[in-house]
Amino acid sequence: MPVGTAASVKAVEQGVLEEVGAGGKGARIILANTYHLYLRPGHELVKRMGGVHRFMSWERPMLTDSGGFQVFSLSELRKVTSEGVEFRSHLDGSKHFFSPEHSIQVQIALGADIAMVFDECVETPASWERTRESMGLTHAWAWRSKDHFELHKESVPWFAALGGATQSLFGIVQGGMYVDLRKESAQRLVEMGLPGYAIGGLAVGEPREVTREMIARTLEWLPKDKPRYVMGVGYPDEIEEYAKMGVDMMDCVLPTRAGRHGLLFVREEPGGPVIRMNIKRKEYADDQRPIDETCSCMVCRRYSRAYLRHLFVAGEPLSLTLNSVHNLAFYLDTMERVRGELAVSKP
């Protein structure tokens, strides 16, 4: 899932997003951040505009996170109680309070297809005791999220227009880097009977082997017939690996954020190893080849490395767009290929 933090996948127009990568099929689903939209333009405004789909003109599926991760990573002066989190906006320092009920209320107003329970993201590294305590809070908050969701799910902006369809509320497994806690968290969440489960709290600085281990061990406890979603990953080779381990959904800002910083993903051949190209390097100044000769995206079909380097060095806004579009195509192409390989390998 490309990330559209503030209801825009940065520098990429929705019409392009519908066509870039995956053989021209584009992005199937995108993510928007509840924390950002709550602060600006405000969920009530988005609701008045008919929900986030209509607001940003995106008809395909969308997911909103719970705001938990952003509150813990972006905002200042957090105060966590069992009730919820008090925090200050990273935009203007104003004081806000998020509880499971608040998060769900905001997510219903936004009206994305998939909403997430409100969770606590424990600092890293954290002791077993601290992680277990935080996990307990996350489970209590998951139930409160579900209860509030069940009570209010029919107030989603497009409820009537879609003949009574509601959002799907996914749970989030926590448990830090402790296998026993991950197992306990997964089991407790599965008892809730939710339509999908995410694995949160990973890719927060731990070694990659640990991420892999936590995913592998947690997947054992999550039902195969429900979507299994690893939040906030990853590099192209990681998402391929995790998909092959059984992960159905992932989201990451990396293709667009790296693109904006001039970092492009390429392969020398389809399925070959991933190479990171820093487009500002002098060696590309005269290079008439496309970013990636195996890529069929609109950027690689039309523009040279020399031109893309020039745009980046000159600070041209088009640089943000073209780099992001190529990286999104790279990610979506990768997942399209992986889906094909998985379909072939299945009995």
Added chain:
Amino acid sequence: MPVGTAASVKAVEQGVLEEVGAGGKGARIILANTYHLYLRPGHELVKRMGGVHRFMSWERPMLTDSGGFQVFSLSELRKVTSEGVEFRSHLDGSKHFFSPEHSIQVQIALGADIAMVFDECVETPASWERTRESMGLTHAWAWRSKDHFELHKESVPWFAALGGATQSLFGIVQGGMYVDLRKESAQRLVEMGLPGYAIGGLAVGEPREVTREMIARTLEWLPKDKPRYVMGVGYPDEIEEYAKMGVDMMDCVLPTRAGRHGLLFVREEPGGPVIRMNIKRKEYADDQRPIDETCSCMVCRRYSRAYLRHLFVAGEPLSLTLNSVHNLAFYLDTMERVRGELAVSKP
């Protein structure tokens, strides 16, 4: 002509530029700035890449200015002699020298379809004496530009590929705000037998009636069967007015620059008065209408004022793109309508 200063119409992808406005026909011709491309990435690099068309992947016509205006408006520590202009780069303070021969050499390396003679742009306001002296220098430089162009025009990057086609060198009428000098300048330039003529040194702070008067009086002395080009104008109602006075070509950064600052051009009805909409205004926060209900551009077909205001306020890069695309469509639609009206009114 939309302006693509550094070989990019800011924030607008070339594929979009080919389709935006004028009933989907897009921009017929764009302009790039010689001064900027000379400094970065350098004209020799652009030449090695096959010229500016190939470098930026734009197959339709292009025009490069002479660099004169930018040297006089952007650079520091200028020293003007009859030989040329010594100046410091606005990028890094490095010292450079531009003469008519240099400008033409750079423009041949860039290889746009239309090149401009190197002219001095007099400060404004300027006395009759100062303006006449500057005009004399401009005429001497026009001849030197033409001589150098004739000697070297076959070294244009695409000379062989296009079967020996060369660029077209246009002259620039100066003469400040003095009708007698404008007349003298036009007559002197027409004697040079160039394939097109520009009127320069206008829209530099003088009242609009003066601009109109200078254009009207200068047009009398320029041949009707050659393109007549007013440089650096203007607001939508101005370009309509000047086109109806007989001007064939204009260029202006206004549609894209205003767009980047959140200023959008709209009309309540086709051909109606132009309204400037400041999209950041609070009143648009809840406004579900498109920017311009009479506009058929990709932005007005898909996005609301509320969404565009949100993108602008949130500093989203997509804001630059969508605002610029709408304004370009507005300008190109305006000129398409004016061409239709002129065709109908001709005998």
